[in-house]
Amino acid sequence: MDKKVSIITVNYNGAPDTCEMIESLKRHESYPYELIVVDNGSANLEGYTLLKDKYPDVIVIRSDQNLGFAGGNNIGIQYATGDYLFFLNNDTIITCPILEILVNRLDSDRKIGCISPKTTFWPQRSKLQYAGATPMSYITLRNEFTGYMQEDDGRFDTPQETAFANGAAMMIRTADIQKFGLMAEFYFLYYEELDWCAYMQKAGFCIWYEPGAVVGHKESASVGLQSPLQVYYHTRNRLIFAQRTLSDPFERRCSYLYQTFVALPKRFLTYLCKGKLNLIAPLVKGGKDGIAFIMNK
Incomplete structure (x- = not known):
C-alpha cells in the first residue's frame, strides 16, 4: 500500500495563485496526497472563503494573524496525517508528477533528511531557478542557487547531495521532525529553510537535490523583488x-x-x-x- 504525502502550502493574499497551484496538482499528480492550505492572516476573508468553497477536498485553515513562512507551515504540520511533508509555495506550478520521485529518493537513503526538486522560473520554464545550492559563506552569510538563470539544457540533471534545500519546494519525512524540530518562527520571512537545513545537518542528515522532479515558481510573487x-x-x-x-x-x-x-x-x-x-x-x-x-x- 502506498504511503501518503501531506502537501502544505501557505496562502497570503494570493488566492488566484493558490487556485492555479491546486489545479496543476489535480491535473498532474496521482500519488496519494492530502493538500493543506493555511490562509496566513490574509487581509480579507474572500480568499479563504473561495478556497474552502471551491475545493471541499482540500484542508483549508485560517490563521487570523500572519505568522510568517515558518509559522504558517508549522500550523499546517499540526493537521498533516501523511508519512511525508511536502512544503510547496502557493506560487508554484506542477506540470508533471513529482511526488513519487521525491518519496523514492527519500526512501533510498535514511541519511537524506530533506529533498528539493529542480525548480524553474514560471512561465519561463527553460530558465532554472534552483538546481541545488552552494554552501553558505560564514562571513557574508550568502550562498547561491546552482544553475540560477541558466538554461535547463541537461547540465543540471544529476541527483546529488547539496548544501541547502529550496524553501519553495522541499520534502521531509514526518517522523524526522522529532530529531531536528520545527521551523524557527522568529525569522518570519527568509532564512527559515536555511536555518532548518542547518539543524537537519547538525542532526546527522544530508540535503538532496532531485532533478527528476520539476516545479515551476513565480519568484517573489508574494513580497516583490527588492521590496x-x-x-x-x-x-x-x-x-x-x-x-x-x-x-x-x-x-x-x-x-x-x-x-x-x-x-x-x-x-x-x-x-x-x-x-x-x-x-x-x-x-x-x-x-x-x-x-x-x-x-x-
Missing part, C-alpha cells in the same frame, strides 16, 4: 542566522563585523546613490533589530 519587506528581513535575519548556526566563535564574530560594518553601509550607499530611498529605513531597522536579537541571546 522594503525583503530588505528588512534579509538584513535582520542574516544576523540571526549567524548567531544560531555558526558554532565557531571566531567565524560568528567575523560575520557580525562584516554584516554591521561592511554589508550594511555598502547597501545604504547603494540605495542612496540609486535613489531607492524607500529601502533605507527598512535596511537600518533590520540591522538594529538583528543586533538587538543576538544581544538578547
